[in-house]
Each structure stands twice: as structure tokens, then as C-alpha cells.
Amino acid sequence: MNPKFQRMLFSLALLVWAGVLIYFHVSGRISKYLVPDFHPLVMIGGLGLAVVGLFNLLTATQEASCGHDHGPGDTHDHESPDVHPVAAFLILLLPLCIGVAWTKDGFVSIGALTRKGLMDTPADASSLVLSASLPKLTKERIATQHPKNADGYHSFGLMELFFSAGDPEMRELVEGMQVETEGRVIKDPEAAVPTQRRLYRLFITCCAADSRAIPIIVRFKNGVPQVADNTWMKLTGTIRYPDEGEGFVPVLEVDSAAEAPAPPEESFMRSNF
Secondary structure (H helix, E strand, C coil), rough: HHHHHHHHHHHHHHHHHHHHHHHHHCCCCCHCCCHHHHHHHHHHHHHHHHHHHHHHHCCCCCCCCCCCCCCCCCCCCCCCCCCCCCHHHHHHHHHHHHHHHCCCCCCCCHHHHHHCCCCCCCCCCCCCHEEEEEEECCCCCCHHHCEEECCCCCEHHHHHHHHHHHCCHHHHHHCCCEEEEEEEEHHHHHHHCCEEEEEEEEEEEEEEHEEEEEEEEEECCCCCCCCCCCEEEEEEEEECEEECCEEEEEEEEEEEEEEEECCCCCCCCCCCC
């Protein structure tokens, strides 16, 4: 292949990668994959690739020395890759384009969520260690830290309900309390009763690859709402911590359920308890 055309082809590959990174940042889709701390790095990386790709494209037709002398009959070529340039170009771009076009920007199947911890209990998640980072509850502070809504239910983050199962003091305090929380509702393949579902949010440290589903069990008293899996819902009910053979697990006995808008960051946030 003509070396000049080959340089142009690889320069275009760089520009496409740059465009994807910049697009994900500008469109906001990056929030589904990375926590905010890393968003500027994506933009900087995209702009850097764009500068390099554009420079290479503009200089692709210029002749340049390879930096050393060639002896008589030396025909070695510095620009012939082991893989055909067109094949290399497709390897660089085809998976990227397919991924950008087809990704759901989230985990939508029960199988994927199960691998991320959907069926885990607080004991599996080492909640005694993680709960140390949560605000400690006392009877004196419960009213201010968890104010009641108009119907008298205390507002709790779903993750706090999950991790509280591993703290005997918190568990004793919260047991039997009327609470309000929200998350995504999904079918429970290990449901003990037909009206049982899982309510979960995703906990992320830096990127979607290390995300973990944090679930609680919810059991509807008045019938299961007819909504699609992964629908965001706000639930109110009574929280219990029965020992169902795998340690104490949080179970919400649901009084009422209503669809809720997804939070601005969807489900990927480190500090959203």
C-alpha cells in the first residue's frame, strides 16, 4: 500500500478515537461509565488524540528521513506493518463503532447484575467494614438525618439500608421503622414468595467495570407493580432484618410504590447513599 495513504488511514483512526472520547464527554454519556473525577481526563485524552491525528494527517504526504543510511541494495521498509493496513484500520475502529452504537449504557440483564452482586447479602459484601464509612445513627439524630416525608416515612438511602444489616446497633435501631427509599426494581430469581423483587443501585469506585450492585429485598403487600425490569421506583414500607440462612438481610415490606425519575447521575455515584 502507498505509504502516504497508509499514514492518512492511521491518522483518521486516531481522529475517530478522539471524536468518540470527546463525544462521550460532551453528550454526558461518560457519566454512565466513569465517576466525575475522571471526566476531565477523558476530554484531555480526546483532545490530545485529535491534535496528534490532525498533525499526522496534515504531514502525511511529506517525505521524511528514517534517520540512518541505507546500504546498496537495502530495500527495508519502515512503514510496512505486520498486519495489512486496511485490516489494522478495521481492527481499531470496527469494535469501537459497534460498541458505541449498540451499548445500553448500563447493565440490563439479570445475569449481568448477578455477576455484579445482585444476589449478595450484606455479609458477602463485607458490610461491617464498609458501613464504617456511613453516618452513624442514634435515636437523637434519626429525626434530623432521616426526616419524615408527608406520610410519616423516614427517608433512607438504599445503600444505607443494605449496609445497616451488618451493624447490630444500626440494625436494632432501624428494625421496624417506616422508611422511604428508591432504586431500580428487578425480578428476583431466588424469590421466596411471588411478590418478592430486588431493589438495587450500583456502587462504583472509578468506572463501570468495577461497579457493584447493592440490593435489598422488597416484598409487596398489595401486588407487584406492572413495570419493566430496571425501572426506577420510590418505595415506602417497613424495614425488617430477618435471618434467612445467610445472616441478617434487609427486607422492605412495601406499603406503596411509585415510579420515580432517574437521578441526574443515573446509578453510578460513589457517594450517593
